[in-house]
Amino acid sequence: MNEQRVNKPTISDLAKAAGVSVTTVSHAFSGRRHVDPETAKRIQALADQMGYHPSSMARALRSGRTGVIALASSMPFAVAAGPSRLGFLMEIAASAAMSALTRDLALCLIPPHPAAQGKGSVGFDGVILVEPMRDDPLVAYFEQRKTPIVSIGTVPDRPDIPAVNIRSRETAALLLDHLAQQGCHRVAALIGSAPRTSQIESAAAYEAFVTRFGGSSLLVRMGEEEAEDTAYQETLQLLRANPSIDGIFAAIDAFASGAMRAAQELGWTVPDRLRLVTRYDGVRAKLSQPPLTAVDLHLPAIAEKAVHLLLDQIEGSSRMIEADLPELIVRRSSQRRS
């Protein structure tokens, strides 16, 4: 009992070794109360020597914070693992992980695994939801567990949930205006059918664009699964039925890839016969042939804001944050003279 285990030294081991009480050691580390600099130095040295690290679990229990936040998307990773939206989610994940770590938090990836429903043995201090849908079960789940939530992209119909507005309306407007400027007269839109704010606002921006510039609306809504193939099929139909189309706005980059394939198959050259633009400037946009005009959404900044907001949320205050304005990145796929 009073032997030292092979295991990690505890605070009381350290206290004993230093000849002080555990309280003093604790204060020496946290600085919550003054301890004699001499003593503090001795404790520090001894701690290093013994390889003492305060137990995160004990600290968590006492403080009520695990120091872990979660990143969750309602889009099954299995779907995202096709190259579809993996890039988008993971770019956020990587940035959020960095932001979290600089605040001494760890970031957990939690896939919406069916088996994980009831379980989830780990407690999170908060969760960042990526582009949740209307009535997203993840929202319900975390609200029931009273876990603070921050959303990247507002939660449709839930203005009460703090979110980082990723400005999907502005993004869509940017792209559509660009197409108009490039001389497009008949622009179609490929938009996801899931009720996420980005898709809802993209659709709204498109409708506004159509009524402003005249012409009938050519909006195709489609599911996110098998996004590229679906978009391929739909675009084939769309272009055949509407030979006057000269521009396409794809609200998801995988849609753009599919549309590009369809256009090429029909012999519509991009950008001469058809201009094609998409929102997310990921690998797809960059590597496409020709490269796709897209929008820099400032994802790392958005992730950083989300972490920041979540921390506020955990500590009580709540508010909404606007992301930086998105910026257009013009590439060949939409330019007047190739």
Place this chain on the structure above:
Amino acid sequence: MNEQRVNKPTISDLAKAAGVSVTTVSHAFSGRRHVDPETAKRIQALADQMGYHPSSMARALRSGRTGVIALASSMPFAVAAGPSRLGFLMEIAASAAMSALTRDLALCLIPPHPAAQGKGSVGFDGVILVEPMRDDPLVAYFEQRKTPIVSIGTVPDRPDIPAVNIRSRETAALLLDHLAQQGCHRVAALIGSAPRTSQIESAAAYEAFVTRFGGSSLLVRMGEEEAEDTAYQETLQLLRANPSIDGIFAAIDAFASGAMRAAQELGWTVPDRLRLVTRYDGVRAKLSQPPLTAVDLHLPAIAEKAVHLLLDQIEGSSRMIEADLPELIVRRSSQRRS
């Protein structure tokens, strides 16, 4: 003190409500000891009604397990955040997160942030290292903290650290043999200079290939930062200096992208004039024009094995796991007749 807080109900709240002791409640949940089915049912119902969830922190403290494992790569995310190896790492991350969750573990992403050196307030039960380098500081760090380690791709010079062998030698051999079969006589190799097993074994496989088929070695080693541009530059030089080259083996997909650009700029058509293959079958390989012949490394399976192995490791036993054999995916970039 005896009032119920606005906060989460504890086990003793529940026990009081059910009219039993905390012990009984605990047993009812864990099943470590028999409790009357009647009582158990009542407790369950009450728990659901009150929204009781056992505190993960208390459980962690008692059991010594946080239920959190980490995924770390020594490749700065900042580098990976260019589209370079993001795909590779993140595909593993997504899969590992799923595997972890099915075992009731959470997976944390930990970027090698400079500021995170001394800190890291969260305790991990174990860590999965992705393709660590020789003398990787991450290895030293976690060894010092006595955190169980499992590596994806063996740690060079550290056969004692349990790892999932991702069979880089076989992967390289597969690709090189394919090139030979396609009629290549003079194959060059683009290989990363970081001392990771994948690169070391790729180089070895290449040298073996060269000595077997004759001809001189054309191996270019280059850094991982700015991978695509570096490869572009190096390939330009390489092709100009060696017009007889008819095949390139790129050990990193970003290298392949750069090489492709260089070839196209020099007017070497792929695959007619030059056949190009790479290891990782990610977005780059699939979206490249022409698409790249690559290898299915079975990353999800590898991630799953890593999690499994780590769990063994945490519980004591230790061993090495072989990944499934990699499989060639032939695409246009390397085929004899386009």
Place this chain on the structure above:
DNA sequence: CTGCTTATGCAAATCGTTTTGCTACCACGC
């Protein structure tokens, strides 16, 4: 009735911190 087993439940110790009172002790001015 005694002795033995099985079913059920409880009280208390434990995990490693943080935090709250409280006690010395010293020095100073009156």
Place this chain on the structure above:
DNA sequence: GCGTGGTAGCAAAACGATTTGCATAAGCAG
């Protein structure tokens, strides 16, 4: 001698679960 203030440090009570050892009761054979 005595209050007053400041400094250093300690003991003990949380935090919320799990687990061990013990207690009670019932069932049953002898």
